[in-house]
Amino acid sequence: xxxxxxxSLLKKSFGGHKGWQSQWRRATPKPEYDAIIVGGxxxxxxxxxxxxxxxxLTNIAVLEKGWIGGGNTGRNTTxxxxxxxxxxxxxxxDHSLKMWNDLAQVLNYNVMFSPRGVMMLAHTVHDVQVIKRxxxxxxxxxxxxxxxxxxxxxxxxxxxxxxxxxRYPVMGAALxxxxxxxxxxxxxxxxxxxxDALGVDIIENCEVTGIRRDANGAVEAxxxxxxxxxxxxxGVSAAGNTSVVLGLAGVRLPLESFPLQALVSEPIKPVFPxxxxxxxxxxxVSQSDKGELVIGAGTDAYTSYTQRGALxxxxxxxxxICELFPMFRRMRMLRNWGGIVxxxxxxxxxxxxxxxxxxxxxxxWGTGGFKATPGSAHVFAWxxxxxxxxxxxxxxxIERFRDGTLIDEAAAAAVAH
Amino acid sequence: xxxxxxxxxxxxxxxxxxxxxxxHIARPSDPASxxxxxxxxxxxxxxxTRGVHAERWRHVxxxxxxxxxxxxxxxxxxxxxYKAGExxxxxxxxxxx
Ligand SMILES: Cc1cc2nc3c(=O)[nH]c(=O)nc-3n(C[C@H](O)[C@H](O)[C@H](O)COP(=O)(O)OP(=O)(O)OC[C@H]3O[C@@H](n4cnc5c(N)ncnc54)[C@H](O)[C@@H]3O)c2cc1C
Ligand SMILES: [Zn+2]
Numbered sequence: 001x002x003x004x005x006x007x008s009l010l011k012k013s014f015g016g017h018k019g020w021q022s023q024w025r026r027a028t029p030k031p032e033y034d035a036i037i038v039g040g041x042x043x044x045x046x047x048x049x050x051x052x053x054x055x056x057l058t059n060i061a062v063l064e065k066g067w068i069g070g071g072n073t074g075r076n077t078t079x080x081x082x083x084x085x086x087x088x089x090x091x092x093x094d095h096s097l098k099m100w101n102d103l104a105q106v107l108n109y110n111v112m113f114s115p116r117g118v119m120m121l122a123h124t125v126h127d128v129q130v131i132k133r134x135x136x137x138x139x140x141x142x143x144x145x146x147x148x149x150x151x152x153x154x155x156x157x158x159x160x161x162x163x164x165x166x167r168y169p170v171m172g173a174a175l176x177x178x179x180x181x182x183x184x185x186x187x188x189x190x191x192x193x194x195x196d197a198l199g200v201d202i203i204e205n206c207e208v209t210g211i212r213r214d215a216n217g218a219v220e221a222x223x224x225x226x227x228x229x230x231x232x233x234x235g236v237s238a239a240g241n242t243s244v245v246l247g248l249a250g251v252r253l254p255l256e257s258f259p260l261q262a263l264v265s266e267p268i269k270p271v272f273p274x275x276x277x278x279x280x281x282x283x284x285v286s287q288s289d290k291g292e293l294v295i296g297a298g299t300d301a302y303t304s305y306t307q308r309g310a311l312x313x314x315x316x317x318x319x320x321i322c323e324l325f326p327m328f329r330r331m332r333m334l335r336n337w338g339g340i341v342x343x344x345x346x347x348x349x350x351x352x353x354x355x356x357x358x359x360x361x362x363x364x365w366g367t368g369g370f371k372a373t374p375g376s377a378h379v380f381a382w383x384x385x386x387x388x389x390x391x392x393x394x395x396x397x398i399e400r401f402r403d404g405t406l407i408d409e410a411a412a413a414a415v416a417h
Numbered sequence: 418x419x420x421x422x423x424x425x426x427x428x429x430x431x432x433x434x435x436x437x438x439x440x441h442i443a444r445p446s447d448p449a450s451x452x453x454x455x456x457x458x459x460x461x462x463x464x465x466t467r468g469v470h471a472e473r474w475r476h477v478x479x480x481x482x483x484x485x486x487x488x489x490x491x492x493x494x495x496x497x498x499y500k501a502g503e504x505x506x507x508x509x510x511x512x513x514x
Contacts, residue, residue: 243467244465252458252462252464253465254461254462254463255463255465256463256465257465257467257490301434301435301436302419302436302472302488302493303436303465303472303490304490304493305467305490305491306490306491306492306493310419311418312432345460345461401461402453402454402457
């Protein structure tokens with residue numbers, strides 16, 4: 001692996017930037033691996049990296065049906081925060097938030113993590129109560145989160161309209177100063193490059209179409225669009241397509257796949273200092289380093305695998321954005337797109353063993369799993385390597401839906417990202 | 418925006434409807450006698466079909482009634498809508514619901 005540094009950049013610039021190697025090999029599948037990850041998003045690539053870096057498994061592959069990072073990893077609005085309500089969630093998301101801090105150094109790849117603060121607005125008495133409850137619960141768990149008055153919110157984010165004559169006036173906000181954004185593609189590419197350097201095969205255009213099991217029911221091989229590949233350990237990180245992939249082994253999951261849309265504006269000079277989200281009126285906005293406003297909407301109403309949604313969902317979000325930030329009213333939007341998010345009934349993920357020996361799943365991240373990429377990949381790799389969960393992901397089983405031990409972030413906040 | 422054929426009112430825009438999730442999930446008639454696995458499956462496990470999916474819709478901003486639909490989740494195209502209590506039209510699905 002060629003190491004990136006200010007020095008190597010400078011040196012190569014004198015040579016016209018010739019001589020950069022490609023960042024990972026174009027691998028062809030071997031007949032057999034010690035472990036295979038299905039899905040080349042951030043979670044899958046990250047799991048492969050930690051399997052190699054921390055558990056010494058280097059004869060492994062990541063199989064991706066399209067191109068790496070082409071799923072939700074490359075389609076999301078990159079909000080990173082950890083101020084979830086329940087103890088289990090606080091541990092999982094805060095584990096991840098801490099890992100973002102030095103991820104660029106660990107991977108020698110600039111993932112552009114920018115802890116610029118994530119502000120969540122309250123517009124009703126109910127919002128105020130729910131958000132304050134979160135702030136208190138977070139403080140008990142050592143998770144950074146603070147309550148702001150409308151005036152303090154405006155001080156932190158000057159474009160915010162705190163007039164009391166708007167449809168949903170701002171009654172206060174929660175601020176997680178250590179939250180922020182990162183560069184989505186760089187997360188996929190950085191993990192891919194670092195995993196490849198440790199010997200991991202990253203195989204694109206390779207769709208898993210069947211899961212073969214031995215006489216005892218354990219996983220023994222995967223049927224793929226590039227032939228049969230043997231492995232006795234398979235970890236699935238296929239986001240919106242998880243029900244389809246696990247269906248190949250007869251495993252049913254408590255998941256539904258919905259389109260979730262986002263859009264970006266034309267690029268402008270830096271005007272927006274932080275991330276602002278409003279769950280009540282379904283709008284999320286930040287400004288990328290390229291200058292575009294990055295705006296996210298709520299999910300579409302129906303399940304789908306189309307990676308697109310209805311325009312009225314975006315229109316609804318833009319109405320909210322224009323009311324909260326009147327200075328954006330005359331901006332033009334450049335493009336919009338959708339991803340397919342896998343939603344669980346309690347809006348918490350599943351990172352667990354499945355009833356099938358050798359088959360592991362990391363799914364159910366729904367509308368909010370980008371922030372969890374490093375932490376989730378880290379504990380998923382542990383689960384695969386040791387055939388038992390890490391203490392942090394132990395509560396995030398499939399069986400919690402049988403036993404009624406939900407981690408009900410859905411009821412706690414109706415939070416999206 | 419989808420155009421949805423309400424079996425009672427005819428074609429209407431998606432905005433008038435609410436999606437009601439997977440269709441034909443019957444609540445066990447005697448909940449006390451089912452196993453914990455069966456009850457958990459009834460509450461939470463879903464087919465999440467990639468392809469032709471049988472699902473419930475409600476015409477909330479119209480006649481208010483529930484009905485069922487067959488929709489291809491890879492194109493979002495509606496294949497048929499039919500009244501609650503009726504079996505899905507087999508001809509429309511090739512039996513592959
Ligand atoms: C519009 C939008 C906005 C979002 N905003 C945020 C946000 O602000 N903050 C946040 O934290 N989260 C957000 N999310 C959620 C976040 O993007 C996801 O939870 C996260 O990126 C999931 O990562 P992943 O690696 O599990 O999935 P993905 O990146 O989707 O990777 C899964 C991969 O599996 C591959 N695959 C599927 N089936 C097969 C098969 N049979 N064989 C081989 N490969 C297969 C897919 O091609 C895909 O590349 C958003 C999502 C969307 C769509
Ligand atoms: Zn009707």
